[in-house]
Amino acid sequence: MFLCRQYSVLVLNKPESNSQPWAESLVSPSHRIFRELGISDQINNLEKDCCIPSIGIKSYWGNETPAYSDAFRNPDGEGWTINKPVFIRRLQQITRTFPMRFQEGTLITVKNESSQWKIGFSDQYGNEERVTAKFIIDASGRANILRKKLHLHRIRKDELICISASVERFKEQCLSTIISDENGWWYSCPLPGKKNAMLISYYTDADLVDKKAIQDPVFIKQLLLSKKAIQNKLEIKEFNEYQYLGIRAANTSKLNNIGERNWIAIGDAAMSFDPLSSQGIYKAMVTAAQASKLIIAADFINIPDIERTNTFYDAFYKSAHNIWQRYREHHYHFYYMEQRWKGSAFWDRR
Numbered sequence: 001m002f003l004c005r006q007y008s009v010l011v012l013n014k015p016e017s018n019s020q021p022w023a024e025s026l027v028s029p030s031h032r033i034f035r036e037l038g039i040s041d042q043i044n045n046l047e048k049d050c051c052i053p054s055i056g057i058k059s060y061w062g063n064e065t066p067a068y069s070d071a072f073r074n075p076d077g078e079g080w081t082i083n084k085p086v087f088i089r090r091l092q093q094i095t096r097t098f099p100m101r102f103q104e105g106t107l108i109t110v111k112n113e114s115s116q117w118k119i120g121f122s123d124q125y126g127n128e129e130r131v132t133a134k135f136i137i138d139a140s141g142r143a144n145i146l147r148k149k150l151h152l153h154r155i156r157k158d159e160l161i162c163i164s165a166s167v168e169r170f171k172e173q174c175l176s177t178i179i180s181d182e183n184g185w186w187y188s189c190p191l192p193g194k195k196n197a198m199l200i201s202y203y204t205d206a207d208l209v210d211k212k213a214i215q216d217p218v219f220i221k222q223l224l225l226s227k228k229a230i231q232n233k234l235e236i237k238e239f240n241e242y243q244y245l246g247i248r249a250a251n252t253s254k255l256n257n258i259g260e261r262n263w264i265a266i267g268d269a270a271m272s273f274d275p276l277s278s279q280g281i282y283k284a285m286v287t288a289a290q291a292s293k294l295i296i297a298a299d300f301i302n303i304p305d306i307e308r309t310n311t312f313y314d315a316f317y318k319s320a321h322n323i324w325q326r327y328r329e330h331h332y333h334f335y336y337m338e339q340r341w342k343g344s345a346f347w348d349r350r
């Protein structure tokens with residue numbers, strides 16, 4: 001969105017196949033990026049089925065007494081809880097009003113020939129098209145589509161997974177809740193777009209659970225029924241309207257090489273964070289905004305000299321390195337706060 005002010009941009013986006021409601025929190029500094037893009041009004045006017053203000057978090061982390069954090073002292077104001085598929089659809093509608101080509105489709109081939117990329121993709125009707133490009137940005141998330149095509153390697157720091165379901169929410173439940181337990185942690189929050197519904201997720205390492213058992217739709221329900229204390233803290237009285245929402249990879253990982261010469265990776269394609277941080281979407285937007293500004297400043301795409309190219313890549317690597325370092329320090333700090341389960345593989349690994 002920043003780049004189309006100066007370049008001819010094609011956004012290729014694979015249509016989302018999973019339209020199940022799914023909640024994530026969008027931290028308040030995201031306001032800054034929306035302001036810079038000039039789309040704050042559209043975002044602030046989004047309907048309640050798409051996003052609701054995030055009032056605060058109650059966390060049982062490190063001890064049995066809950067700690068509360070709210071938005072009142074945050075200079076950026078409150079964040080949101082978003083219904084991700086709906087939010088993404090709305091954001092894509094806004095993106096389409098920018099002067100660039102937004103194409104629903106799936107990448108098939110990508111080849112680097114004579115300093116140009118030859119790209120083949122199929123559109124939403126199955127028609128194939130070929131285009132050329134001077135520069136590629138991989139923003140394909142954990143799918144990381146350039147990884148295989150360019151034979152890159154992704155470094156995984158853990159094997160965190162997330163198993164989720166939605167249940168009926170009682171009116172008074174507005175806060176998100178985080179609770180640690182011996183083999184992982186729980187998260188719950190209101191689920192915008194699904195009337196009176198609450199998302200519940202359990203995060204643990206893939207090797208610490210029975211792979212077959214977690215595929216069973218009632219897994220979360222049964223686990224909670226066997227952990228009454230957690231169920232009470234999550235304030236789940238009954239399992240009305242229970243809906244299993246599946247398993248997602250939630251590991252911390254990073255691409256060994258996030259760009260060179262005429263391509264870069266941003267967002268989750270470059271590095272993915274533990275959802276405990278609630279920073280994934282913001283980081284995707286920040287890395288996109290920073291990279292765009294650096295590209296425009298160096299303008300090595302239109303004037304491809306080595307000095308301009310090096311200026312861009314030096315600044316790009318440095319900024320990505322700082323984001324990764326800060327994330328790793330916070331990750332260590334937060335997991336270190338929980339000292340109650342020494343000897344548990346999940347906590348010892350962190």
Ligand SMILES: Cc1cc2nc3c(=O)[nH]c(=O)nc-3n(C[C@H](O)[C@H](O)[C@H](O)COP(=O)(O)OP(=O)(O)OC[C@H]3O[C@@H](n4cnc5c(N)ncnc54)[C@H](O)[C@@H]3O)c2cc1C
Pocket residue numbers: 012013014015016023024025026027105106107139140141142143144145162248249250266267268269272273275278279280281282284
């Ligand atoms: C369980 C879980 C909970 C999370 N909770 C939070 C949270 O509360 N708050 C938060 O900030 N973050 C959270 N995250 C992280 C957050 O979802 C990601 O960090 C964020 O969505 C990354 O954005 P992205 O744009 O880089 O990638 P994505 O959001 O994954 O977008 C990638 C895009 O690339 C497209 N694409 C993929 N393959 C192709 C292809 N072959 N051709 C064309 N297009 C393609 C996709 O359609 C998609 O539009 C969570 C993650 C997980 C797994």
